[in-house]
Amino acid sequence: MNNFGRNLLFWLAVGVTLAFLFNVFQGGKTATTGGMSGETLAYSDFMADAGGGRISDVTIKGQEITGHYSADGRAFRVLVPNNENVVDRLATTGVRITAEKDDSGKVSLMGVLLSWFPMLLLIGVWIFFMRQMQGKGGGGAMGFGKSRARMLTEAHGRITFDDVAGIEEAKTELEEIVEFLKDPQKFQRLGGKIPKGALLVGPPGTGKTLIARAVAGEANVPFFTISGSDFVEMFVGVGASRVRDMFEQAKKNAPCIIFIDEIDAVGRHRGAGLGGGNDEREQTLNQLLVEMDGFEASEGVILIAATNRPDVLDPALLRPGRFDRQVVVPLPDVNGRDKILSVHMKKVPLAKNVQSMVIARGTPGFSGADLANLVNEAALLAARRGKRVVGMEEFEDAKDKVMMGTERRSMAMSDKEKNLTAYHEAGHAILAIHEPESDPIHKATIIPRGRALGMVMRLPEGDRLSVAYDKLKADLVVAMGGRVAEELIFGKEKVTTGASSDIRFATDMARRMVTEWGFNENLGPLHYGANQEEVFLGHSVTQSKNMSEQTASVIDAEVRKIVEVAYKRAHDKLTEHLDQLHTLAKALLEYETLSGEEIKAVLRGEAIIRDTGPDETDDRPHSSVPTGGDIDLGSIKPQGA
Structure with missing residues (x-):
């Protein structure tokens, strides 16, 4: 039961107890009056009525007398003064007299409870709130210094190395x-x-957290997990106290594993930045350094941490004796992607035509999380289509959705805009085909996806770790294809803003060719970094200037020269193959989406034959699945805005 449920039951119990005691108290008051109700008489009137024979009976209890009139049976009550011999005086009147024992002078248990109940209630509420403030896990006001690490014993859902694929090293x-x-x-x-x-x-x-849990599952030892941000608080010293408490808990359960996710939140370089360091974060880091390798070594406690920013970590944290090993968990290659897909595909019913290797070859640079999301998207898509199994068509559509964005078919586009978009994307595609170093075309579409009105997706033929100079020049030519196609078909006065992302891409690549990669003869193989700036108190402050004004002007001129050369080559190529540009644009207007093989068929003058989708029992791969090789997402350049 959660805390809200317990609190609700507590206050309900308090309310029921108060109502019960109120009823008991009211019942006690009624009992003290003998259960009778009636008028209250003055003592002199009572004695006059008794002497006149108008009273039939009385009941005497201490100084209180209750009775009834003889005429109509009305009830009354009288309080008798002290030192009055009421019994002797009534005996002469012939009134029937009854006596009851008077317990008003004794102290009853119920009376004690009623008198002490408010104090007991206050003490109980105080104890309740104190326990809430000192709640489990150090989450209360009195538990700032307690560790927030959660211990997983892997009793249920144990993870082993069999559940981890694609990162064998x-x-x-x-x-x-x-x-x-x-x-x-x-x-x-x-x-x-x-x-x-x-x-x-x-x-x-890429699976850093998953492989840490697999280590704990394989070793079958306690596994403490915490995030780096859980150590940092607004109060100085709290984080250091939590580090001490975490290691104390770990020593009690040794041998065990402590896993700190996103350790860069607490392990950043000390004293960095114009504003100085953060005292709380630095004290937390200092305590972590001491616990890992100080005078009192933590025997049997192994610390595993994960980060995607190792460059910002403090050097003292990375030295031998603390983090002795840095295990790189990279993006999986094609074989790793195949194994990861096989692990996630076990959880969904698959059609016979599904081939994980084909999907792996078409998902370059996908991480393990991306592949898991791809399988989930395909399963959801198959459910929406009312299918009982997930087929290759769903995986292809899910891949396009993840890589290019969701189709926006409801977006209203005029015929003029569709025509212009078709020629724009056809310009990219024609240049990609006629540039030998360009990546093969995977798919071209004029259906709006994401923020783009159209897109040409190219996928390289293999996992690429570096890019050649010829490949960079070919990418620049393809990037200019959309703008050049608009100028050739519609004229310079009708050019649109659709090539903005292409121009930005080309400019950034050309600048990196000049300043970072040494692909310029005039500037040579030197690195010209940009001016380093930091924001301090809301103002931009320049730290250092890495180049002169003259060099910056030369860089700008060389960047413009590279882009203009690519633009001229794109213009010449499209002018030479203008008939192919018209053919492909008309095909895009008719079919809206074309695969790479279909684009080649259109340019050869062949008719496009599309099946209605593979049968769920068919073992053949779907015809639109690209036959390209292994690829790297870092080199994917979607063209067309």
């Missing part, structure tokens, strides 16, 4: 830690010491 690095946790004497006999910490470095979504 990282798994191999961490297997030694697992072996040490299982059999530490094996290493200690030879004087070996296991690394105290392992830093998992890699882009977001």
